[in-house]
Amino acid sequence: xKLKTLVAAMAIGFAAAASAQNTGPxxxxxxxxxxxxxxxxxxxxxxxxxxxAAQDFGGKVLNRPIEVLTADxxxxxxxASSKARExxxxxxxxxxxxxxxxxxxxxxxxxxxxxxxxxxxxxxxxARLTNEACSPxxxxxxxxxxxxxxxxxxxxxxxGAKNWFFLTADYAFGYSLEGDASTVxxxxxxxxxxxxxxxxxxxxxxxxxxQAQSSKAQILGLANAGGDxxxxxxxxxxxxxxxxxxxxxxxxxxNDVHSLGLANTEGLQLADSWYWNxxxxxxxxxxxxxxxxxxxxSSLQAADYSVAMNYLKAVQTAGTTDADKVMSTxxxxxxxxxxxxxxxxxxxxxxxxxxxxxxxxxxxxxxxxDYYKVVAxxxxxxxxxxxxxxxxxxxKK
Amino acid sequence: xxxxxxxxxxFLGQLMLGLVNGAFYAMLSLGLAVIFGLLGIVNFAHxxxxxxxxxxxxxxxxxxxINYWYALVLAPLTVGALGVxxxxxxxxxxxxxxxxxxxxxxxxxxxxxxxxxxxxYGVSGQNYNVPELLSGATNLGFMVLPNYRAWVVLVSLAxxxxxxxxxxxxxxxxxxxxxxxNAALVQxxxxxxxxxxxxTYGAGAALAALAGVLAAPIIQVNPLxxxxxxxxxxxxxxxxxxxxxMGSILTGLGLGVxxxxxxxxxxxxxxxxxxxxxxxxxxxxxxxxxxxxx
Numbered sequence: 001x002k003l004k005t006l007v008a009a010m011a012i013g014f015a016a017a018a019s020a021q022n023t024g025p026x027x028x029x030x031x032x033x034x035x036x037x038x039x040x041x042x043x044x045x046x047x048x049x050x051x052x053a054a055q056d057f058g059g060k061v062l063n064r065p066i067e068v069l070t071a072d073x074x075x076x077x078x079x080a081s082s083k084a085r086e087x088x089x090x091x092x093x094x095x096x097x098x099x100x101x102x103x104x105x106x107x108x109x110x111x112x113x114x115x116x117x118x119x120x121x122x123x124x125x126x127a128r129l130t131n132e133a134c135s136p137x138x139x140x141x142x143x144x145x146x147x148x149x150x151x152x153x154x155x156x157x158x159x160g161a162k163n164w165f166f167l168t169a170d171y172a173f174g175y176s177l178e179g180d181a182s183t184v185x186x187x188x189x190x191x192x193x194x195x196x197x198x199x200x201x202x203x204x205x206x207x208x209x210x211q212a213q214s215s216k217a218q219i220l221g222l223a224n225a226g227g228d229x230x231x232x233x234x235x236x237x238x239x240x241x242x243x244x245x246x247x248x249x250x251x252x253x254x255n256d257v258h259s260l261g262l263a264n265t266e267g268l269q270l271a272d273s274w275y276w277n278x279x280x281x282x283x284x285x286x287x288x289x290x291x292x293x294x295x296x297x298s299s300l301q302a303a304d305y306s307v308a309m310n311y312l313k314a315v316q317t318a319g320t321t322d323a324d325k326v327m328s329t330x331x332x333x334x335x336x337x338x339x340x341x342x343x344x345x346x347x348x349x350x351x352x353x354x355x356x357x358x359x360x361x362x363x364x365x366x367x368x369x370d371y372y373k374v375v376a377x378x379x380x381x382x383x384x385x386x387x388x389x390x391x392x393x394x395x396k397k
Numbered sequence: 398x399x400x401x402x403x404x405x406x407x408f409l410g411q412l413m414l415g416l417v418n419g420a421f422y423a424m425l426s427l428g429l430a431v432i433f434g435l436l437g438i439v440n441f442a443h444x445x446x447x448x449x450x451x452x453x454x455x456x457x458x459x460x461x462x463i464n465y466w467y468a469l470v471l472a473p474l475t476v477g478a479l480g481v482x483x484x485x486x487x488x489x490x491x492x493x494x495x496x497x498x499x500x501x502x503x504x505x506x507x508x509x510x511x512x513x514x515x516x517x518y519g520v521s522g523q524n525y526n527v528p529e530l531l532s533g534a535t536n537l538g539f540m541v542l543p544n545y546r547a548w549v550v551l552v553s554l555a556x557x558x559x560x561x562x563x564x565x566x567x568x569x570x571x572x573x574x575x576x577x578x579n580a581a582l583v584q585x586x587x588x589x590x591x592x593x594x595x596x597t598y599g600a601g602a603a604l605a606a607l608a609g610v611l612a613a614p615i616i617q618v619n620p621l622x623x624x625x626x627x628x629x630x631x632x633x634x635x636x637x638x639x640x641x642x643m644g645s646i647l648t649g650l651g652l653g654v655x656x657x658x659x660x661x662x663x664x665x666x667x668x669x670x671x672x673x674x675x676x677x678x679x680x681x682x683x684x685x686x687x688x689x690x691x
Contacts, residue, residue: 036621040521170665180536198512198660199668203625206414207660210540230522230617238543238615239528240534259521259617295519
């Protein structure tokens, strides 16, 4: 009798908890670098984009209010994963968006897989996220290191840059980018002469650049990002490295170009998934962003908006926030908005076109933030890891 | 010829670059040592003052068209005046209590300054060009050294030695040192000790700002540039011996060189080598290499 009462009580308890899950707000979490090296390319403005998407969707999905939580991971993987765990366990988070820094994204992907929550990666680049470390709950939405290497690397090697030396940020993202770029260089008949790895957030690059210069390579591949990229470019110019070697920035955001100025970046080729001035819909989004922040959005901030919007659409279509059902809806639907057109593959990789841009000269640039011209549009099937190359089990059905 | 497996030309080049970075460490740790030695304040705002110096130079150029050479004087004066204000408003109340309060206060001020500039200018950094006169590079035989870096080393050495001379060898320096030993007695001799202490903090702040102006053309002017550096500089001061002026100059230069060489032999460790040395020094000589054992 007692046992029966207990079971009944528990059943009621569970039912109550379950219904609370279905009536409370739908919570979307966003964990990124809010205050350090990567805060401009994503950061607080990225979080605001997710809120915009929630508002534009109507503020409600499945008749439940949408709530956006944000947190700063300070570029620490343990901070990121414990915050993700806390939100999922205590706040009943429905979906998590991971911002910049691959180390943190790889850590959060593990938590999301264990707890079965959709995990959308925007700012982090490591292609491991949908390859060796793939998970049924991870979506890699914007760019990745393979696409940067394939799009920017291939173009440079084909243009005759055969000998490469890498200056690499010493963490997950740098390794992935250097590795993927090396593969592309070798596949196109080039060679990699050497590499030097610098700590994240290194302020002085002169010593590393001197090592690069003495390698006698033709191309210096910068496998780093944000402040590390801008300081390396600046020192390269100061030491005249840009006269003896061609410099390839493998991950360059528009904020970096703006910060360095066209005089320091003219002619630089770079791969990106989106540019504010690419079409009318993008310009409209960019104007709204500019009115608030007095700068143009990066591709990551555009992707933050897009991924949140498409997730909400998937929840609406699936009629539930259940992770498995939402994931299968997401992977089944076509993504088509101002950010990009594409489809999410079984391994979670969103396959969309990437663009090879070239930085304009000061003469060519006619309006503020008019920085890029399009060199080539690379179809998604060529830009990302192919199913044949993939080591992810989800692709092998 | 090779040294430790790398060509000696490259080795000399790396030594030179280490010296350039060491020059910054020396200037910053010197300011810290002066402030600690004379005020007993562990000035955690030093990195922020360095950042403010760089931003002051950038704002002067960007908004008012004041060039590098004027900024070299005006930015330290501005930040020095701010230092005086900080001393008058906050620090002077803290001399008689536990040093931890001074540390917390200056850390708080640093975070506020950093936060304000991050809010205003973001973290991408602002570009400051090398002044025309110092652009270009000189071939030293073993490396091509940008003229600007050579300038940095010269200015830094001149400033460091000048400060050392002022404090250790002049009458004013003697008053300062006496003031820290026994303020009441020095005051009794008719010397205005509070004024002296106030100006000392202002001078320390100006030194940090000068380092900031010198750094502006080399790295992107960024609200985080101070906090990236300050921890290393504190390690330099601890290794050199808290409050020892010559110690902080020599240790700054030496550690710059050691860090530079680490960038060649084991680049991954270059950001922690200073701290490894700090641990070893603290174990063997807790008062630091040049500090007096208590």
